[in-house]
Amino acid sequence: MKSTLIKPICNELSLYQYNEIAVLELDHPIGTAKIALQGAHLFSWKPAHCQQDVFWLSEMEPFKRGSAIRGGVPICFPWFGNNGTPAHGFARISLWDVTDYDIQPNKVTLTFSLFATDKTPIAQINMIFTAQCELIFTNYQQENAQLALHSYFNVGDIEQIQLHNLPTTTFNSLTQQQENVPSPRTIGENIDCIYTAENGATFIEDQINQRTIIVEHINASDIVVWNPWHKPTSSMSDIGYKTMVCVESARIKQPLKQESVGVKIQIKNTAV
Ligand SMILES: O=P(O)(O)OC[C@H]1O[C@H](O)[C@H](O)[C@@H](O)[C@@H]1O
Numbered sequence: 698m699k700s701t702l703i704k705p706i707c708n709e710l711s712l713y714q715y716n717e718i719a720v721l722e723l724d725h726p727i728g729t730a731k732i733a734l735q736g737a738h739l740f741s742w743k744p745a746h747c748q749q750d751v752f753w754l755s756e757m758e759p760f761k762r763g764s765a766i767r768g769g770v771p772i773c774f775p776w777f778g779n780n781g782t783p784a785h786g787f788a789r790i791s792l793w794d795v796t797d798y799d800i801q802p803n804k805v806t807l808t809f810s811l812f813a814t815d816k817t818p819i820a821q822i823n824m825i826f827t828a829q830c831e832l833i834f835t836n837y838q839q840e841n842a843q844l845a846l847h848s849y850f851n852v853g854d855i856e857q858i859q860l861h862n863l864p865t866t867t868f869n870s871l872t873q874q875q876e877n878v879p880s881p882r883t884i885g886e887n888i889d890c891i892y893t894a895e896n897g898a899t900f901i902e903d904q905i906n907q908r909t910i911i912v913e914h915i916n917a918s919d920i921v922v923w924n925p926w927h928k929p930t931s932s933m934s935d936i937g938y939k940t941m942v943c944v945e946s947a948r949i950k951q952p953l954k955q956e957s958v959g960v961k962i963q964i965k966n967t968a969v
Pocket residue numbers: 765778784785870889890921922923930931943
């Protein structure tokens with residue numbers, strides 16, 4: 698994707714245009730990150746100690762206004778899936794404002810806010826980058842809502858990863874049934890499961906990339922695991938599924954009131 702500079706904001710932050718979408722780029726000794734203002738959508742994070750991006754992004758992503766970016770961390774809010782229209786809520790296709798930033802030698806904090814047309818705050822997300830990345834979402838609406846921080850993780854080969862620390866029972870959205878499943882879990886076909894977030898963290902063990910991605914779910918009630926496999930999916934090639942897995946920190950069954958939900962992501966290199 699060809700990008701053009703709109704304006705530098707400070708030494709470490711610049712605003713770029715990616716086709717129809719404005720993107721904030723962070724370039725700092727702790728690592729690099731890219732966030733689309735549409736959706737406050739983090740779609741790239743490469744900590745200094747990592748060879749590959751932590752997040753998966755579709756190689757055919759068109760960066761079009763009004764359509765959600767296929768990859769990174771879409772913010773699905775105030776509803777999940779087809780519980781309303783548009784699917785996964787309006788937050789991921791709405792324009793957010795950069796309302797604060799703080800650049801320190803070992804830590805960068807970026808704050809994005811979503812406002813209603815009358816300027817009432819709807820939601821906020823804080824992105825804290827150190828050697829780890831922490832995303833903290835806050836709902837300011839009076840009404841109960843749903844939320845998913847729908848993270849697409851970049852993996853070497855979907856058939857060679859193991860997901861550790863998930864429960865042994867899950868709601869399978871494909872069969873619409875509660876099912877018993879193995880843990881650790883491997884993936885060899887289309888998967889769309891909603892787990893209860895009983896355990897604090899999910900570990901994505903990626904043998905090919907020689908790393909484990911530790912996904913710590915903060916104040917989540919559910920963890921969604923998704924990979925469409927060969928199911929046709931917008932802005933995704935027929936081989937896109939091979940290098941991604943979605944492990945989503947969500948509030949689906951337990952409505953989100955005026956409170957915060959987050960995810961903390963840490964990379965452990967396992968190369969010997
Ligand atoms: O295509 P999207 O609207 O981005 O949704 C992508 C996927 O998101 C979640 O993981 C849901 O559990 C899936 O059922 C859905 O297909």
